[in-house]
Amino acid sequence: MSTLQKSSLDFAKEQDQKDKLAAYRDKFHIPKDSNGKDWIYMCGNSLGLQPKTTQQYIQQELKDWAHFGVEGHFEAKNPWMPYHEFLTDSMAKIMGAKPIEVVIMNTLTTNLHLLMVSFYQPTAKKYKIVIESDAFPSDRYAVESQLHFHGFDPKDGLIEWKPREGEELLRMEDLETILDEQGDEIALLLIGGLNYYTGQYLDLKQIAGLGHAKNCMVGIDLAHGAGNIMPDLHDSGVDFAAWCTYKYLNSGPGSLGGLFVHEKHAYNKDLKRFAGWWSHNKDTRFNMRQEFDVMPGAEGFQLSNPPILSMAAIKASLDIFEEVGMSNLREKSKALTGYFEYLINEIDTDRIRIITPSNPEERGCQLSIQVKHADKSLHQKLTDHHIITDWREPDVIRCAPVPLYNTFEDVYRMTEILKTLL
Ligand SMILES: *Cc1c(COP(=O)(O)O)cnc(C)c1O
Numbered sequence: 303m304s305t306l307q308k309s310s311l312d313f314a315k316e317q318d319q320k321d322k323l324a325a326y327r328d329k330f331h332i333p334k335d336s337n338g339k340d341w342i343y344m345c346g347n348s349l350g351l352q353p354k355t356t357q358q359y360i361q362q363e364l365k366d367w368a369h370f371g372v373e374g375h376f377e378a379k380n381p382w383m384p385y386h387e388f389l390t391d392s393m394a395k396i397m398g399a400k401p402i403e404v405v406i407m408n409t410l411t412t413n414l415h416l417l418m419v420s421f422y423q424p425t426a427k428k429y430k431i432v433i434e435s436d437a438f439p440s441d442r443y444a445v446e447s448q449l450h451f452h453g454f455d456p457k458d459g460l461i462e463w464k465p466r467e468g469e470e471l472l473r474m475e476d477l478e479t480i481l482d483e484q485g486d487e488i489a490l491l492l493i494g495g496l497n498y499y500t501g502q503y504l505d506l507k508q509i510a511g512l513g514h515a516k517n518c519m520v521g522i523d524l525a526h527g528a529g530n531i532m533p534d535l536h537d538s539g540v541d542f543a544a545w546c547t548y549k550y551l552n553s554g555p556g557s558l559g560g561l562f563v564h565e566k567h568a569y570n571k572d573l574k575r576f577a578g579w580w581s582h583n584k585d586t587r588f589n590m591r592q593e594f595d596v597m598p599g600a601e602g603f604q605l606s607n608p609p610i611l612s613m614a615a616i617k618a619s620l621d622i623f624e625e626v627g628m629s630n631l632r633e634k635s636k637a638l639t640g641y642f643e644y645l646i647n648e649i650d651t652d653r654i655r656i657i658t659p660s661n662p663e664e665r666g667c668q669l670s671i672q673v674k675h676a677d678k679s680l681h682q683k684l685t686d687h688h689i690i691t692d693w694r695e696p697d698v699i700r701c702a703p704v705p706l707y708n709t710f711e712d713v714y715r716m717t718e719i720l721k722t723l724l
Contacts, residue, residue, distance in 0.1 A: 309648050314714035317641065323634050323705060329354055329622060330552075330707040333690070341688040342712045346704035347498070347526060347668050348692050350552030350619070359618040363610050380617075382610045384584075386601075389613060392620040393560055396551075396628055397524070397543070398534035402599035403562050406547070406616060407580075407608055410525055410559040411440045413544040414492070416603055417561065418448045420575045421519040421542055422490045428517075429454055430488045432480060434472060435462040436499045437492075441523055445492055461488065470657040471502050478512055485516030493520075495543070496527040499694060501658035501668040503531050506538035514539070525549060528560060530635070530666035532628050535562050542567075550666075550704065552619040557612050561600055568599040578605030622706070634705040636662045641710055642669055642703050645717040651724055657698065668702040670694075673724070680723060687719050 306313040318324055330351045333341045343351060366378035375383045386406050394404040407413065422431065429452065431445050449459040461484065463477050481488065491513045496503045506522055513520035522543040527533050529550030535543055543562040547553040567573060579587055581602045583595040596602045623631070639662070646656060646669065653674040659665050673680060674697065681693035692700040703713050 309645055309714075311711070311714055314641070314710040317637070317710035321634065321710070323626060323630060324709070326622070326626060327707045327709065332707065333688075335688050339688070341690055342716050343690045344701040344703060344708065344712070344716060345690045345692055346552075346707075347530075347549055347700060347702035349548055349555060350529075350550055350704070351707055352554065353552055353618050353622055355621070356554065356615050356618040359614040360611055363614045380614075382607075385610050385613050386604075386608055389616055389620055392624045396529055396532075396620075396623055397545075397560070397562060398532055398538075399536050399562050400565055402568050402601075403536060403565055404560060405600035405604060406558050406560050406613065407604045407606075408559055408561075409556070410523070410544055410546040411444055413559050413561045413603075414441065414444045414521075414523065415448070416576055416605075417521060417542045417544060417563075418444070418490070418492075420563075420567075420573050420603070421521060422448055422452075423574065424452050424454065424489045428487055428489050430459050430461050430484060430490075432461045432463055432477070432488055432491045432493070432518075434493055434497065435464040436497060437494055438498050438523070438525065441492065441494065463493070470500050471659060472497075472504065474505065474508055474512075477509065481512055481516045481518070485518065488513075488516060488518045490519045490521065493522055494526070495522040495524045495533060496531060496666055498526050499670060499698070499700070501526075501665050501670050501700070503527070503659075503664050503666055506533060506535070506540055510539040510541075526668070527666065529623060529628075529631075530668075532632055536565065540564065547616050547619070550702075551616070551623070552706075553612070553616040557615060558608065561603055563600045563603060565599070571596055575603065576605065580604035580606055580608075626706070631705050635667045635703075638703045638705055638708065638710060638713065639665070639667045639669060642701070642713040642717070645713060646671060646720075649717065649721050649724070653724060666702075667704060668700055671699045671701065673697050673699060683723050684716075684719065689716050689719060 366374045370377045389406045390401045394401045433445055446456040449456045510520045520540045522540050524543050524545040528545040541564050546559045548557045581596055581604050586592045655672045656669050657672050658669045676697045678693055
């Protein structure tokens with residue numbers, strides 16, 4: 303036990319000295335102010351920082367392209383033909399999935415649509431979709447447009463799982479009630495596994511169990527979960543999931559997304575889907591005149607040959623995750639976010655309230671902090687102090703101390719400045 307007072311800079315520094323993962327910060331480019339002082343970057347939930355190795359991974363592919371042209375598909379140091387396969391094992395480990403269940407392809411919203419092509423098969427009687435009321439806008443638009451596409455009116459077909467009056471967090475028993483009352487009409491649950499706004503991490507296995515009991519398909523958006531929590535996707539039993547890799551997975555703006563299809567669907571050739579040459583059996587793909595022969599598992603959902611430069615950036619980051627291991631990351635994450643929570647709660651004001659669950663098992667690293675009577679100028683003042691957070695109207699600051707590159711000192715300094723601004 304430290305003899306230092308917990309809410310002191312010295313205590314924070316001592317935690318950083320003891321931190322087994324402290325050296326990883328130096329593997330990332332930390333944005334700096336004009337005096338060369340590191341920003342306090344708490345926005346890995348929106349765009350993760352760049353690993354210093356990313357440039358070299360992309361350079362390798364540029365070099366091989368210059369050198370080999372089209373032959374790079376087979377002759378490159380990391381041949382482009384199977385390049386996506388180099389990412390699969392690490393990605394599967396991060397998501398708690400089997401390799402056959404995971405592929406990196408397209409972008410998140412695109413993948414949600416492709417997955418709904420397969421897993422949202424409405425009938426006249428069973429056609430409704432459940433989302434959480436605070437779903438990320440893109441997910442809501444995707445779901446609404448799927449309803450429209452199939453001839454349903456979202457006003458009737460879209461069911462929102464809402465927090466209760468005066469609460470921010472979702473209760474599982476309310477989902478249960480929705481399913482009890484309307485389960486026969488519900489075709490699909492599409493839920494943000496870790497809510498982007500509140501930071502609440504839901505029990506995926508429970509959601510899958512509730513949905514499946516009513517013969518609904520269950521899909522999960524893990525944009526804020528991938529590389530943050532350990533979702534055990536295979537064991538959860540959910541039918542499908544999708545996520546992006548530019549948030550906690552640090553693969554660069556607009557980079558490719560990840561897709562999970564549970565093994566129970568891997569060999570179902572009757573599953574309706576949109577197809578392309580990259581969903582076709584690798585062995586005969588280039589015979590070109592073959593009848594369509596879909597690949598088993600998640601790979602069978604690919605359409606196009608993928609952008610290698612983006613995949614190279616993903617590989618740079620996943621190699622770091624592979625080295626660190628999610629359980630070590632998660633352990634530090636709990637300590638770091640727990641310390642952050644402690645410091646926020648120590649601030650002597652009734653203006654502040656953390657809306658993220660206080661149970662570490664029900665959240666990742668993000669804390670959503672509600673500041674009464676605040677407006678966006680508070681966010682601007684934080685930014686003026688080079689504290690990068692994320693503002694959400696009307697009065698919530700979302701902060702994500704990321705265990706790969708944030709420090710205990712970061713959260714200490716952030717809290718000190720927030721205190722002076724209030
Ligand atoms: C970040 C995020 C998105 C972004 O979708 P893109 O298709 O990658 O632009 C979608 N949904 C959720 C829940 C997100 O957090």
